[in-house]
Amino acid sequence: MDDALLDKLEILADAAKYDASCASSGAKRRTGGPDGIGSTTGAGICHAYTPDGRCVSLLKILLTNYCLFDCAYCINRRSSNVRRARFSVDEVVRLTLGFYKRNCIEGLFLSSGIIRSPDHTMEQLMLVARTLRRDHGFAGYIHLKTIPEASPWLIEQAGLWADRLSINLELASDRSLKEFAPEKDGTAIKAVMGQVGERITEAKEEKRRFSPAGQSTQMIVGADASTDLSVLETSDTLYRRYGLRRVYYSAFSPIPEASSALPAKPPPLQRENRLYQADWLLRYYGFTVEEIAAGGEGGMLDLGIDPKLAWALKNRERFPVDVNSADREMLLRVPGLGARAVDKIVEARRHTTLRLEDVARLSSGLKRARAFLIAADHHPGGLTDRADLRQRLVAPPKQLSLF
Amino acid sequence: MHRVDLKDGADLDGFRRALRGLVALGVEPGEVVWSVGATPSLFGDDATLPADAPPVSLPRPVGALIENVVCHRDPERYALLHRLVWRVLRGERDMLDHHADPLVHRLALLDKAVRRDLHKMHAFLRFHEVRDPDGTERYVAWFEPDHFIVEATAPFFVERFESLVWTILTPVGSLHWDRRSLTVGPAALRPEGLDRDDRFAEGWQRYYESTFNPARVNPTAMRAEMPRKYWANLPEAAAIPAMIRSAPARVQAMIEAEAAAPRRRNPDKAVAAMARQEPVTLAELNRIILAADPLVPGATQAVPGEGPEGAAIAIVGEQPGDQEDLEGRPFVGPAGQLLTRALEEAGIERSAAYLTNAVKHFKFVARGKRRLHQSPTAGEVKHYRWWLMKELSFVRPRLVVTLGATAALALTGRSVVGPAGTRADGVRRLGKASSPSTRPTCCACRPARGRKQAYRDFVADLRRAREGGGRGGLTASTGMIEYSMRSSHDRDRTS
Known part of the structure; x- marks a missing residue:
């Protein structure tokens, strides 16, 4: 690895870091064997964490940050003065293998600015994945960003080599997309999600390999006027209609070379x-x-408390619930109880009548839960309906924003 | 009182042996002293346990829990496990479901700690490349786990790096893999100068710094997942303090910097050119098809269509066969020869028709030297459908004759024709869409008497196609329906 490649790595990692997706999970168990390299375990591994608290699981880079699109929220838009660089297919392959052999990464997350044409760009991305898989027997994780404007056959070929495909919706409403990303088209993006979703379902039924870890997307929050409600409505549609595995939310953060829009x-x-x-x-x-x-x-959403607690405080007539008899659905709605704790409660109460100290062994969120729960030796009494319950449960607000 | 001496570390075998003996004698948990790594007792109490006691049958989750928990550093682990087994064997077989039980809870915590330690070793161990004098790539790592998990991590590293030669050194044991076998070795000391001259290690550090977003600095979240104790062995962690220190200033600079006008030249031309990416000729499309990989591995090459653009009739088969795959041309094998003969008899010149396949690659299973044709799945057909529609949009035939179910599926996007017999239904459902006929190979593979009739029907189908389609002239076995390329293609684009 020479200095020029190191410089490119720096530019193209910096350019890729605004994509929140990092998962390396969901792939079937697979190994490269004696002639290949790598494995996927199904669960995914985070190999490091940076001081922003985010995990480093995949080598997340752009093939190039030259781009013909002009999306206001993006540091790589064509009107930005950011430093530009471009990897060759072979360079990305070498970097991926080099880091993989040192156990720094689970695999590759490759995206790209649009150069020449969406088809050309998509083809280059696909070529990287194909070279890794076919020429090097690479069995690690590959996440490819799909370029929704590319031809359908190219997107589908990418699915043959990748573990996961993703298409970023970026903004929750078509109107915002038109305003901030003039070259993008919300309808076309959803059409491609539908197409990819259909191929994934078919391949599963026919036991073929096609993006086995599904597809995901990202929405930027706070760049436009979309409310949380409209963001969540969009997510809900994406999950139900296109069978998306994950929707990532990326709070818009200041970037160098920001657009005045x-x-x-x-x-x-x-x-x-x-x-x-x-x-x-x-x-x-x-x-x-x-x-x-x-x-x-x-x-x-209420920024001060988590949405489950917020819902519970506004629906107090449904509490307290008895930890020994309530059904799973209702236990899941108790603030402080996670899905895993609820499953343990349901299993454990077949053996014994649960007391508060038992619940404490099953859940770490008892402090919040106790106002909403009845146990063998506990009843919250008037606590559930106290006007100052919120203040009692929430520590004094901290300065969460850095500014 | 029984005393059991076990080896240092995770002595699963020793524990299993002792457990069998204790169970065989019915020894209660309170009557055992577990000692680890001590010199064998002068009193030799553990000799009181039978050496050849039978295996103990335990529920699978209990066995898995034991394997993990023996790796923990807690000196009480063996005694706790013995208590668990004692209760499981005395009627509490589902005991592990009783998550609130204090013993189960305590063991669950030990289990969790070991699993976390395993996970962190898989995650945070870094290999360094060491070149042997003879140039062989070798990888060496140093790691300090919390518990006795070195052997337990071996399957993960062997699986992942089976093709490399590597050594993992830790203060509680070492592993060496030579691409064939694993050697478990003694505890090691931290080796010096591992990351000397490794440009990739330097590259990794640069990557780590670049992928960090200073506008979101949150060291607490980082430390929750990557506590300080791991930093010493993570080369990239050396940069953390400076990254945190400089973050606020970097963000301030970003906010203060005003949006600058683009310095680049006007990209309008390139932006306009970007939209012109769709293939605009059949030759261009064929280049794309030829360069693409088959969906199912094995095919020698893609087989594009053949014939003049503007041909009145296009004939769509299922997929290339063995011979077509080798020659790279459609309909040159035995089925192709049959088709050529039938076309001739129907008065259609082969060279005037456009011949192609729904799927462009040969799919087969190898049986000795023979490659046996395998039908493409519905999903595979759909992958190729884009190309077929595009292809036909260039050829613009008056009529498309589909040979067999696959071709009909490709053209209509729906499953319409089963094996011969259900065809008429398919045609009725289809309405004005395409013209399914039989596959030439189907004519050939029928019993002798039926074969002749099938061939005659096939020729009759083709003849009707030549005469301009058979709207209203459907036979029970086949149908000819005019297929309007333009409307279908447009529909395809907008759906």
Whole structure:
């Protein structure tokens, strides 16, 4: 690896870091064997964490940050004065293998600016994956960004080599997309999601390999005027209609070379966190978008408390619930109880009548849960309905935004 | 009182042996003293246990828990496990489901700690490349796990790096893999100068610094997942303090810097050119098809269509066969010869028709030297459908004759024709869409008497196609329906 390649790596890693996706999970168990290299375990591994608290699992780089598109929120838009660089297919392959052999990464997450044409770009991305798999027997994880404007056959060929495909929706509404990303087209993006979703389902049924870890997307939060409600409604549609594995939320953060079209002040990072919590409630806790949104005000989530607690505080007539008899669905709605704790409670109460100290062994969120729970030796009494319950449960607000 | 002496570290074998003996004698947990790494007792109490006691049958989750927990450093681990086994064997077989039980809870914590340690070793161990004098690539790592997990991590590293020669050194044992066999070695000392002259190590550090976003600095979240104790062995961690220190200033600079006008030249031309990416000729499309990989591995090459653009009739087969795969031309094998003969008899010049296949690659299973044709799946057909539609949009035939179910599926996007017999239904459902006929090979593979009739029907189908389609003239066995390329293609684009 020479100095020139190191410089490119620096530029193209910097250019790729605004994509929040990092998962290396969901692939089938697979090994490269005596002639190949690598394995996937199904669960994914985070090989390091940077001081922003995010994990480093895949080598996340762009093939190039030259780009013909002009999306206001993106540091690599054509009108930005950022330093540019471009990898060759072979250079990406060498970097991936070199880092992989040192156990620094689970695999590659490759995206790219649009150069020459969407088809040309998509083909280069596909070639990297193909070279790794076919010429080097690489069995690690490959996540490819699909270019929705590329021809369908190219996107589908990428799915033959990749573990996961993703297409970033970027903004929740078509109108915002038109305003901030003139070359993108929300309808076309969703059409490609539909196409990829269909191919993934077919391949599963026919036991073929096609993007076995599914597809994901990302939405930027806080660059446009979209409310949390509309973001979550979009996510809900994506999960149900296109079978997406994950929707990532990326709080718009200040970038060098920012466009003047963007808001001057970034949104609090806490908003991103609340959206992830809401996303979980949507997927694993049986909540609807309307219920989640009702916990906040005016379509925005409450930044001070998590959305489950917010919902519970506004629906106190449904509490307290008896930990020894309530059904799973209702236990999942108790603030402080996670899905795993609930499963343990349901198993454990077949053997014994649970007391508060038993629940404490099963869940680390008892401090919040006790106001909403009845156990063999515990009843919250009037606590559930106290006007100052919120203050009692929440530590004094900390300055969460850095600004 | 029984005393059991076990080896240092995770002595799974010793524990299993002792457990069998204790169970055989029915020894209660309170009557055992577990000692680890001590010199064998002068009193030799453990000699009281039978050496050849039978295996103990335990539920699978209990066995898995034992394997993990023996790796823990807690000196009480063996006694706790013995208590667990004692209760499991005395009627509490589902005991592990009783998550709130204090013993189960305590063991679950030990289990969790070991699993976390395993996971962190898989994650945070870094190999360094060491070149042997003879130039062989060798990889060496130093890691300090919390528990006795070195052997337990071996399967992961062997699986992942089976093709490399590597050594893992730790204070509690070492592993060496020579591409064939694994050697478990003694504890080691931290080796010096591992990351000397490794440009990749330097590259990794640069990558780590670049992928960090100073606008989101959150060291608490980082430390929760990557506690300080691991930093010493992570080369990239050396940069962490400076990264945190400089973050606020970097963000301030970003906010203060005003949006600058683009310095680059006007990209309008390139932006306009970007949209012109679709192949605009059949030759261009064929170049794309030829360069593509088959969906199922094995095919020698893609087989594009053949014939003049503007041909009145296009004939779509299923997929190339063995011979077509080798020659790279459609309909040159036995089925192709049959088709050529039938075309001739129907009065269609082969060279005037456009011949192609729904799927462009040969799919087969190898049986000795023979390659046996395998039908493509519905999903595979759809992968190739884009190309077929594009191809036909260039040829613009008046009529498309589909040979067999696959071709009909490709053209209509729906499964319409089963084996001969259900065809008429298919045609009725289809309405004005395409013209399914039989596959030439199907004519050839029928019993002698039926074969002749099938061939005659096939020729009759083709003749009707030549005469301009058979709207209203459907036979029970085949149908000819005009296929309007333009409307179908447009529909395809917008759907």
